Amino acid sequence: MVTQGRPLRADAERSVRAILEAAEKVLAANPAASLEQVAEAAGVARTTVHRRFANRQALVDTLVTTVMDQLDAVIDAANPDTAPPLVALHQVTASVLRLKLGWPFAMTESFAPDSRWSERQHHTATRCVTLLARAQTTGHIAPDADLDWTCKVYYALIGEAAHNTTEPDPDLLATKVITTLLHGAGPRS
Amino acid sequence: MVTQGRPLRADAERSVRAILEAAEKVLAANPAASLEQVAEAAGVARTTVHRRFANRQALVDTLVTTVMDQLDAVIDAANPDTAPPLVALHQVTASVLRLKLGWPFAMTESFAPDSRWSERQHHTATRCVTLLARAQTTGHIAPDADLDWTCKVYYALIGEAAHNTTEPDPDLLATKVITTLLHGAGPRS
DNA sequence: GCTAACTGCAACAGTGGTGTCGCAGATGTT
């Protein structure tokens, strides 16, 4: 019934964590899954889910907000405004891939179009474009490149890379993503 | 109640078409929309929808099958096995984009993972890889390129290009997709 | 150890979508 009140007792905190992790797993497999399935996966009664989260929406919001906070932190950690562009790009990519592998549902939801997150989405996209612009100044991206398009392509490549089941190493995946982003599939000169 | 029986009367045929087109529109905007919303958009009573399509699934199946047939036809028309690879690739891309702009829901559904269409999906992916392999022999794609990955990237680029609202010309979009696929965002040598 | 908080369980009401039916009237086919 309540999403956030005063500090929770230890067992309630444990329930919240279990529910969030179960929700991530269950909703990743089936975004339309019922809260009962989430409760079952969390090893918790359905009523407990409703006690901790007023709505399905409140649950998803928490999931998304959590992962978006992590995303911000992870981007900050790569120093996208000061580090060499390609280094920052690689680090961001690897970190984001790690995040996406661990929180596929929340990450997908975070980037869903027409959602309640458009402001933060836009903010993140702006940071992405800024980083790409820096890579442009160093000559790694063509001066006439359409950075909005490049950013979308970048997102899409990350999404595809995260689906890759054969190669689970985020660093290698990041290399593949960036190589593809910069040079495509054509022969390198 | 019945999906396909004997030949339909002219007005029934009209209803079927109206329902399919309305379903495409409504479900593109909201994949979880109710059949009532579809009926309303089609200018038809809800019961009529159920008379023409036993299930929601039957309705979606028809939509997907129709668009997949068109997809096959459109690929055939580009002569992917005989035409110069890049020409075929461009033509396929433009045609697929046209299809995706007109049937966004059905196309998205057609390529959804873990769906009932995996065989046809796989067949299409195989044709895609075959075409890419031909582009490899002509030197447009690197000899050591991962064609499965390239195919996925190609799909993703088409998906992103179809979201592009500023440039509605499929031919220009196709050029952008292929340029990006082959050369990425980096400076061309 | 006392108290407040938390949990599972069972029960309940409410909601929205689905699928079916019959009927009266309209529409097409011949």
Next chain:
DNA sequence: AACATCTGCGACACCACTGTTGCAGTTAGC
């Protein structure tokens, strides 16, 4: 013109999910 088909409408049963409540029993914190 006659007939079969199709339609809208209203009604119905059904189902799954949601959200709430009360209660008895457990657990955490002071």
